[in-house]
Amino acid sequence: MTKLSVNINKIATLRNSRGGNNPDVIKAAIDVQLFGADGVTVHPRPDERHIRYSDARGIKPIITTEYNIEGNCREQKFIDLVLEVKPDQVTLVPDAEGQLTSDHGWDTIQHQKYLKDTIAIFKEAGIRVSIFVDPDPEMVRGALDTGTDRIELYTEAYASNFVKDPKKAVAPYVKAAAVAQKLGLGINAGHDLDLENLAYFAKNIPELAEVSIGHALICDAIYLGFENTIQLYKRQLQ
Template sequence: MTNLSVNLNKIALLRNSRHLNLPSVTQAAKTCIQAGAHGITVHPRPDQRHIRFTDVDELAAMMTVEFNIEGNPLHPPFMDIVRRVKPTQCTLVPDEPNTFTSNRGWNITADQEKLVPIIQELQDLGSRVSLFMEPDLEQIQMVPEVGANRIELYTEPYAAAFQAGEVESIFQTYYDAAILAQSLGLGVNAGHDLNLDNLPKFCSIPHILEVSIGHALIADALDMGLFQAVKEYLHVLEDI
């Protein structure tokens, strides 16, 4: 079964619109864990527009499942945070501080020299390292050269094609990318705009280890409650 890691950024975004600590990010994490989520994901950005640095510490203190911290290690204070927290997994994402949301994968050709020492340090801290990647076979072929353990396939183009009813050709692209990564000894995660409708097809790709889902799951939680929303995503993954 593919593991589900729930991204709590949107809980924090709503919380930040007031000064009441409502909704509580840590309580949301507890609810997700009680519902059966295999992990919790946060993406602390330098401007703290959703997850705050203090949230990361508070979550780390109560975590009983995998803790996945996403972010760009080339921009402070990401490395300071992960050095302190030592999460189960670090998903490295090449987003700029002013980026609206993550919108591209790593270019290993350009970033190899920067990534190698960062990945080694994170692994020395005990964290598994996953690189946010587009389904570019040439770039994926180079991932073992920087030493990462996994890739996370950036799935927004897949989700857009699924919504438009034009998914088959791009699905094959993702399928080929996942199979190549696995043949290189890499684990394969996925995330970005996955939802209850498009998740079953994507996870028909063999051996997707983990999906990180936030926006759609939190939107579904507005209708069905957070506990039940997590359960619905788990049911989908169990049925694949």
Template sequence: MTKLSVNINKIATLRNARGGNVPNLVEFTKNIERFGAQGITVHPRPDERHIRYADVFELKPVVTTEFNIEGNPVPKFIDLVLQVKPEQVTLVPDAEDAITSNAGWDTKKHKDFLKEVISEFNNNGIRTSIFLDPDAAQVEHAAATGTNRIELYTEDYATQYAAGNKEAVLKYAECSRAAAAAGLGVNAYYDLSLDNIKYFIEQVPEIQEVSIGHALITEALYFGLEATIEKYLNQLQS
């Protein structure tokens, strides 16, 4: 079964919009896990416009499933991860002013840097994943970094699927097979939703984990959080 990790950045955004502590991130996290999600994802950015670094420390003793921290491995981020020691760290090449994740790594160009960072995380018992565009050549270079997994950037799939082009999934399936052949695990993230996730998982069965935030929180406004998580779990199990 593909595991569901819920990205809670949007909950932090809502809290930060008014100040204070409503909605309460810790209580929200406990409910997400109680409703059946198998992981919690956070993506702290330098400006802390949603998840704050302090949130990550507060959440560490609360998360009882898998804790996944995403981010650009700048020194401050690396220090955070080494202190918190989540089960997984996902490396994302975000610019400081990026609204959201918008590109995967050039693993050939940044191979030496990624090797160094990944080695440090692996030595501390933290599973690593590299955020990648669906390009089989990038998978080959990613395998040479020592990473444990890749995370496929699925925005193009979601956009093309909505436009009726289901063949957009083929390059993801190719990359996933290449990763599995290289001994890498495969995750997926970005714009996956109740509308498109079932087909994606059927066509890319190697996917071990999906991280979903914006779509899931939006859908929860209509269906409620517990029902929405249940819907995702049903899609991922079938």
């Protein structure tokens, strides 16, 4: 079954908006696992507007499932953090400085040498690597030559078009996933997946190893409760 990793950035956003330590990000990471998720994801940014680097360090000792740190590897501070914390997986995202949220995948052809060199650093430390890519077979093929273990399919386009035409929305992802599977690359996915579109995506990408979901899940938790929401998302993946 596809694993659910819960991104807790929005918990940190709420905490930071008021100061203090309420809600407690470390407790949220503990609870995410107790409530049935298969992992915890954090995405620290240089301005620390949500997850702080100290959070990423503090979460590591309480992980009982899987720990995924994602971020912009063009920041040396991020590379140093990952090598220090040694999560189970690092997901490399091509964010620009000050970017509100991730909005595209890597150009694995143009940036192939850089990615290859950077990925080698993490793999030498025993950390599984996934890289953010758009559902483009050429970019998936390029990913293979970077040495990455997995790709994470950027699903914003799927989510945006799902309501209008689910079959058409998922088609590029089916093709990209087929290429990845043929090449022996693991497949993750994330961005704007929610209770409405997740089950259909997972059904059409049977090779899907893991989804990372934050914003939609935390929004649902406000109305449905945190534990109940995690279970509802898990059911979409069965």
